[in-house]
Amino acid sequence: MANANDKVNQKAAAAAGATRAAATGAAGAAADADFVKEITPKNVDYSQWYVDVVRKAELADYAPVKGCMVIRPAGYALWENYQAGMDRRFKATGVQNAYFPLLIPESFFKKEAEHVEGFAPEVAWVTHGGGEELTEKLAIRPTSETIICSMYAKWIKSYRDLPVLINQWCSVLRWEKATRPFIRTTEFLWQEGHTAHRTPEEAEERTQMMLEIYRDFVESDLAIPVIPGRKSPQEKFAGAVHTYSIEALMSDGRALQSATSHNLGDHFAKVFDIQYLDSDGSLKYVHQTSWGATTRLIGAMIMVHGDDRGLVIPPKVAPTQAVIVPIMSKDRETVLSKARELRRRLAEAGFLVHLDDRDEYTPGWKFNEWEMRGIPVRIELGPRDVKSEQVVLVRRDNGKKEFAGMAGLEDTLRATLDDIQSSLYLKAKRFMEEHTKTVRTLDEIKATVEGERGFMVTGWCGDDECEDKIQETGATIRNIPFGQPAPGDVPACACCGKPGKYLIYCARAY
RNA sequence: CGGGGCGUGGCGCAGGCUGGUAGCGCGCUUGGUUUGGGACCAAGAGGUCGGAGGUUCGAAUCCUCUCGCCCCGACCA
Numbered sequence: 339m340a341n342a343n344d345k346v347n348q349k350a351a352a353a354a355g356a357t358r359a360a361a362t363g364a365a366g367a368a369a370d371a372d373f374v375k376e377i378t379p380k381n382v383d384y385s386q387w388y389v390d391v392v393r394k395a396e397l398a399d400y401a402p403v404k405g406c407m408v409i410r411p412a413g414y415a416l417w418e419n420y421q422a423g424m425d426r427r428f429k430a431t432g433v434q435n436a437y438f439p440l441l442i443p444e445s446f447f448k449k450e451a452e453h454v455e456g457f458a459p460e461v462a463w464v465t466h467g468g469g470e471e472l473t474e475k476l477a478i479r480p481t482s483e484t485i486i487c488s489m490y491a492k493w494i495k496s497y498r499d500l501p502v503l504i505n506q507w508c509s510v511l512r513w514e515k516a517t518r519p520f521i522r523t524t525e526f527l528w529q530e531g532h533t534a535h536r537t538p539e540e541a542e543e544r545t546q547m548m549l550e551i552y553r554d555f556v557e558s559d560l561a562i563p564v565i566p567g568r569k570s571p572q573e574k575f576a577g578a579v580h581t582y583s584i585e586a587l588m589s590d591g592r593a594l595q596s597a598t599s600h601n602l603g604d605h606f607a608k609v610f611d612i613q614y615l616d617s618d619g620s621l622k623y624v625h626q627t628s629w630g631a632t633t634r635l636i637g638a639m640i641m642v643h644g645d646d647r648g649l650v651i652p653p654k655v656a657p658t659q660a661v662i663v664p665i666m667s668k669d670r671e672t673v674l675s676k677a678r679e680l681r682r683r684l685a686e687a688g689f690l691v692h693l694d695d696r697d698e699y700t701p702g703w704k705f706n707e708w709e710m711r712g713i714p715v716r717i718e719l720g721p722r723d724v725k726s727e728q729v730v731l732v733r734r735d736n737g738k739k740e741f742a743g744m745a746g747l748e749d750t751l752r753a754t755l756d757d758i759q760s761s762l763y764l765k766a767k768r769f770m771e772e773h774t775k776t777v778r779t780l781d782e783i784k785a786t787v788e789g790e791r792g793f794m795v796t797g798w799c800g801d802d803e804c805e806d807k808i809q810e811t812g813a814t815i816r817n818i819p820f821g822q823p824a825p826g827d828v829p830a831c832a833c834c835g836k837p838g839k840y841l842i843y844c845a846r847a848y
Numbered sequence: 849c850g851g852g853g854c855g856u857g858g859c860g861c862a863g864g865c866u867g868g869u870a871g872c873g874c875g876c877u878u879g880g881u882u883u884g885g886g887a888c889c890a891a892g893a894g895g896u897c898g899g900a901g902g903u904u905c906g907a908a909u910c911c912u913c914u915c916g917c918c919c920c921g922a923c924c925a
Binding site: 376383385386389393400402404456459460481510512514515516518521522526528583594595596597598630631632633634663665666667668670697699700701702703704705706707709718720721722723730812848 | 849859860874882883884885886887915916917918919920921922923924925
C-alpha cells in the first residue's frame with residue numbers, strides 16, 4: 339500500500355509542475371491528479387482509496403479496540419442528516435421511537451432457534467459485573483428482537499393494542515472477522531424498527547412499506563439507485579419468514595445491501611408468547627416485522643459518489659451545502675464584509691453555508707480541502723467579483739464554474755443544488771445500468787465476478803444447491819427483484835439449466 | 849479464520865541485509881512577506897523506532913512471542 343501510494347504521489351507531484359501552468363483557471367476532471375494529494379486514486383487501489391477518503395475527509399478514525407471506529411464530527415453530521423431523513427419518514431407512518439436495553443439475558447436470546455443459530459458466532463457476552471461472575475451471562479445486543487419481544491408480550495393484551503409500531507436508534511455489536519470503516523465494524527449505529535400486527539397481511543404490508551421508505555430515502559436523499567427485492571431463503575434474516583432488501587452497486591462493481599425489512603411472521607410471537615384477544619374472543623399470536631438501516635449507508639455514499647478528489651456529498655444530506663471562499667488579496671475588508679453579508683443572506687434563505695475566512699490558508703488550498711470533504715458547491719468571492727456584483731459558483735460533482743449575479747443568488751444556488759442532487763442520481767443510475775448484464779451460465783457469472791463485476795441478471799430454479807454453486811463463484815444472490823416477469827418468461831436457471839422460477843440479481847457483495 | 853503486506857515525531861516515508869543510540873518531506877509553533885487552484889523566507893518544538901521477552905559491551909536493526917492496520921479469499925448490515 340505504502341509503496342503504491344508513494345509512487346503515485348511522486349508521479350502526481352512531477353506531473354503537477356508541467357500541467358498546472360497549462361491548466362489556467364478552468365477546472366476539469368482531466369486536471370484531477372494535479373490537485374489531489376494524499377488520496378490513492380481509485381483505479382490504483384480501490385480499498386485504499388476508500389480508506390483514504392474516510393480519513394482525509396475526517397469522517398472516521400480507528401479506535402483502540404479492534405474493528406471499532408470513532409465517527410468524527412464530519413461523519414456524525416452525515417449520520418444525523420440520515421437519521422432526520424429516515425425518522426421523518428418513519429413517523430409519517432405512525433412509528434414512535436423508544437429505547438430498549440443494551441444487555442440481553444442469554445435465555446431470551448436462545449428462544450428462537452434459527453435466530454440464535456444465525457447470530458451466535460458474532461455475539462459478545464458480558465460474564466462479569468461488579469467484580470463477580472454473573473449467574474446468567476448477558477449478550478450485548480447484535481439486534482433487539484428478543485428483548486423487544488419479551489416486552490411486547492407484557493404490553494399486548496387485546497387487538498385494540500395493535501398495531502405496535504416502535505423504532506429505536508442505537509448501536510449494536512457484532513463480532514466480525516473482517517472490518518472496514520462504515521461498511522462493517524464491530525459496533526455500528528443503526529435504527530431497528532419492530533412492529534406487531536393483528537394479521538399476517540398487515541405485517542406483510544408493513545414489511546413492504548418500510549422497504550419502500552428505505553428505497554425512497556436512499557434514492558431521493560442519498561442519490562443512490564437501488565434494486566428492491568426479496569432475499570433468497572439462505573440470505574434472509576435469521577428467524578424471519580422472509581426478508582426484503584434494497585441492493586446498491588458501488589463504483590467498483592460490488593453490491594452493497596443498503597437496508598433490510600423482515601417479515602417475522604409469528605415465529606417470535608410463539609416463543610415469546612405474544613398473544614392478543616381478538617374481537618371474536620379467540621387468543622391469537624401477533625404477526626411481526628423488523629427493519630433496519632445502518633451507518634453502512636455512509637460507506638455506500640462514499641463509494642457511489644466519491645471520486646479521486648475525495649468525498650462527494652449529495653446536497654440533501656450535506657451538513658454544509660455551500661462554502662464561501664473569499665479571495666482577500668487586496669481590499670481585504672471590502673471582500674470580507676461582502677462575504678459575511680452573503681453568508682448571512684444565504685443562511686437566512688435556509689441554506690447550510692460556511693464562510694472559510696481563515697487567513698492562514700491560500701484560496702487554492704481551501705478549494706482542494708473543501709473538495710476533498712465533498713461540499714456540493716463552492717462560492718468564490720474576490721475583489722473583481724465584488725466590483726461586478728457577482729460570485730463564482732463551482733460544482734463539486736462536475737467541477738464546472740459559472741458566474742452568478744449577486745442579486746438572486748438564492749435562486750441560482752437552489753437550482754444548482756437541485757441539479758447536483760439529480761445529476762448524482764442519474765450518473766449513479768447510468769453506472770448501475772451499464773454494469774448490469776444478463777448472464778446465462780455459471781461460467782459467465784464466474785467470468786464477470788473475476789472481471790468487470792457489476793450486477794448479473796439471470797434465472798434461478800429456487801434450489802439451495804444451485805444457490806450454493808453461485809456462491810462458489812464469489813457472487814451471491816443479492817435479491818429476487820420485485821416486478822418478476824411472467825412465469826414463462828423467466829430465464830433458465832444459470833446453474834442447472836432447468837426452467838427458472840425466479841429472475842435474480844447476483845453480484846459480488848460487500 | 850486462512851494467504852500476503854506493513855507498523856519509525858501528527859501524516860507519508862528512509863535507515864534494517866552488514867548492530868554503535870535516529871533522519872527526510874509535509875504538517876505544527878513564532879516572526880515577516882503573501883493570497884483568483886494545495887505560497888515563500890527565517891528561527892523553533894516534537895520520536896523510550898507498535899508491545900513484551902531474548903542475544904550482545906551495545907538493538908529501530910538479529911531471534912522468539914504478541915498486538916494492530918491494510919489487501920486477497922471464506923462468514924455477515
